[in-house]
Amino acid sequence: MDRNVDVLVVGAGPVGLALALDLGDSGVDVAVIDRAPRPSRGPRQPPRRSGACLESGMPPRVSAFGHQARDFLARMGAWGSLDAADVVPFTEVQVFDGQGTGQLSFDALNTGMSELGFIVTNDGLAAVLASRLDLIENVSLYPETTVKEIAPCAEGFSVETGEGTFRAHLLVGADGSRSAVRQVAGHRTWGWSYEQQAVVATIELARPHASVARQWFGEHGILALLPLAAPHLCSIVLSTRQADMWLAMDDETFCQRLTAVVEGIQVLGTDTRYTFPLSQRHSFRYVSPHVALVGDAAHTIHPLAGQGANIGLADAEALATSIKRGHLEGRVPGNDVDLLQYERARRPENYAVGLAMEAFVRGYQSGTPGMTWLRNQGMKLLDRNRTAKALLTQVASARTHVR
Numbered sequence: 001m002d003r004n005v006d007v008l009v010v011g012a013g014p015v016g017l018a019l020a021l022d023l024g025d026s027g028v029d030v031a032v033i034d035r036a037p038r039p040s041r042g043p044r045q046p047p048r049r050s051g052a053c054l055e056s057g058m059p060p061r062v063s064a065f066g067h068q069a070r071d072f073l074a075r076m077g078a079w080g081s082l083d084a085a086d087v088v089p090f091t092e093v094q095v096f097d098g099q100g101t102g103q104l105s106f107d108a109l110n111t112g113m114s115e116l117g118f119i120v121t122n123d124g125l126a127a128v129l130a131s132r133l134d135l136i137e138n139v140s141l142y143p144e145t146t147v148k149e150i151a152p153c154a155e156g157f158s159v160e161t162g163e164g165t166f167r168a169h170l171l172v173g174a175d176g177s178r179s180a181v182r183q184v185a186g187h188r189t190w191g192w193s194y195e196q197q198a199v200v201a202t203i204e205l206a207r208p209h210a211s212v213a214r215q216w217f218g219e220h221g222i223l224a225l226l227p228l229a230a231p232h233l234c235s236i237v238l239s240t241r242q243a244d245m246w247l248a249m250d251d252e253t254f255c256q257r258l259t260a261v262v263e264g265i266q267v268l269g270t271d272t273r274y275t276f277p278l279s280q281r282h283s284f285r286y287v288s289p290h291v292a293l294v295g296d297a298a299h300t301i302h303p304l305a306g307q308g309a310n311i312g313l314a315d316a317e318a319l320a321t322s323i324k325r326g327h328l329e330g331r332v333p334g335n336d337v338d339l340l341q342y343e344r345a346r347r348p349e350n351y352a353v354g355l356a357m358e359a360f361v362r363g364y365q366s367g368t369p370g371m372t373w374l375r376n377q378g379m380k381l382l383d384r385n386r387t388a389k390a391l392l393t394q395v396a397s398a399r400t401h402v403r
């Protein structure tokens with residue numbers, strides 16, 4: 001099977017799928033390929049626990065989304081199609097400095113919002129995006145299709161896969177942090193590994209989470225507790241240098257150690273634990289003739305503020321807007337005018353978000369008494385300053401853009 005298309009998206013993660021869906025009303029011919037099977041939503045079973053061993057019935061991966069991502073997904077009809085078990089609003093964020101006495105909380109009520117953001121299951125969102133694509137004529141999804149070779153051709157780029165060859169005017173790398181498209185296009189990157197991993201699991205608490213997202217910074221690393229649809233279930237992301245130790249613990253010890261970190265909230269059980277390596281990496285360029293990078297292919301950041309997929313979706317929206325505008329004005333996708341417009345729209349904001357994450361990570365990695373005191377005083381001051389808090393809350397919920 002050989003196909004000529006206007007836009008070939010490599011990668012059917014949330015960003016590649018959202019880009020393709022947004023191009024659905026453009027008249028541009030789009031193909032999306034991914035080596036993984038077609039995205040699907042796993043069955044949701046009621047939680048069962050035996051001692052500290054939990055079968056939560058939930059998928060291990062979730063993402064926090066702000067209002068901007070919600071609005072984008074809603075515009076394409078995807079948000080409204082999410083199952084209630086796959087999307088949970090959170091109304092408050094509490095941040096604790098485990099090495100001191102600092103505490104900071106953001107409450108939706110104080111800023112006139114009904115929620116600060118949403119926790120969404122990754123498989124639920126991917127399945128909805130894929131099924132929305134099925135309704136669109138000019139977009140085709142090719143799962144289980146692995147890139148073998150990418151080469152320039154008369155149209156732009158040709159991509160050889162096990163299933164045939166695709167030729168496209170615009171090749172989009174939505175293929176994640178180890179992007180093959182980025183490498184073939186010769187885009188250099190800057191960044192570093194954190195020498196940390198994220199330990200991810202679903203846990204059960206003794207008391208309801210009350211729709212509050214919580215985060216502790218301390219000697220253990222950075223621990224986030226994200227509320228899920230069932231009132232006692234949370235997803236955890238523990239960013240730590242000691243992932244092996246946390247993985248090696250039996251369930252009971254793991255729950256006891258987590259209980260010690262989360263001060264006063266008893267952790268009753270844990271589902272299977274998974275780990276993900278953490279790094280910060282940015283591509284110097286997002287575009288080159290006939291190539292664009294979006295999402296983690298362009299930038300990978302620390303997950304402590306849950307921004308990676310948010311800024312990736314903003315990339316998808318911006319690139320789709322540039323392609324559609326160019327198409328209306330008679331330009332073929334992959335031209336320099338539209339690609340540069342996309343890069344100008346997104347790169348500064350993504351760099352700023354990445355550097356902000358870096359400041360947080362470095363600030364909290366410093367264990368010197370002076371730094372701990374400064375952090376605690378800063379958190380207390382900020383917690384009392386209503387104007388600064390209102391602004392930070394809006395930035396955190398992506399109502400106000402970092403520019």
Ligand SMILES: Cc1cc2nc3c(=O)[nH]c(=O)nc-3n(C[C@H](O)[C@H](O)[C@H](O)COP(=O)(O)OP(=O)(O)OC[C@H]3O[C@@H](n4cnc5c(N)ncnc54)[C@H](O)[C@@H]3O)c2cc1C
Nearest residue numbers: 011013014015035063064175176295296306307308309310
């Ligand atoms: C522990 C953790 C927690 C996180 N929490 C949040 C959060 O709360 N909020 C948030 O916004 N972000 C969060 N993130 C970041 C978020 O997960 C990523 O930014 C997001 O998944 C990037 O989406 P993507 O579509 O760009 O890439 P990916 O999700 O990596 O998708 C890339 C796709 O490309 C495919 N692919 C790769 N190579 C090839 C190839 N050669 N041929 C064919 N297909 C290929 C892969 O199969 C995959 O489907 C978190 C990240 C981690 C690690």
